[in-house]
Amino acid sequence: MTAFDSIDDLLARDELGTSGWQLIDQARIDTFADLTGDHQWIHVDPERAAKEGPFGGTVAHGALTLSLCTAFITEIIQVRDVTRAINVGFDRVRFRAPVPVGSRLRGTATLLTSRRMAGSALATIRIAAEVEGQTKPACIADQVLAFYN
Helix, strand or coil: CEEECCHHHHHCCCEEEECCCEEECHHHHHHHHHHHCCCCHHHHCHHHHHHHCCCCCCECCHHHHHHHHHHHHHHHEEECCCCEEEEEEEEEEEECCCCECCEEEEEEEEEEEEEEECCEEEEEEEEEEEECCCCCCCEEEEEEEEEEC
16 A cells, blocks of 8 residues: 555555455356356356467456456555545546456556645546456456545
């Protein structure tokens, strides 16, 4: 985790840090499928995915990977003088590579843009969700956050 004393300290940096690794096992994929109602066989049927799928097994939902991007930011960034941080949304999301079952993901955060306002700031932070051992990130997402002090 990167701890910043103030919003201004956060906004002065480009590279914000990297999260720890998260295991993407079948139980996590199945739980996500149950929560979202997305039970497509490429995610939840290991036998069929191994036989018929293009990846040799099940893969994580893109939405699961995207949701972890928010968790990565929470793990990477702590701003001490902030009373609250609000997820405003995503400006851009691209899924670039599959996340095979059994792989590990982590996020790397980069500050893209920021705008300081009285008592707050709006920041767009790019999260690259990296699959361990792969050169291409699984997901690149530009998340907009509002920080208040």
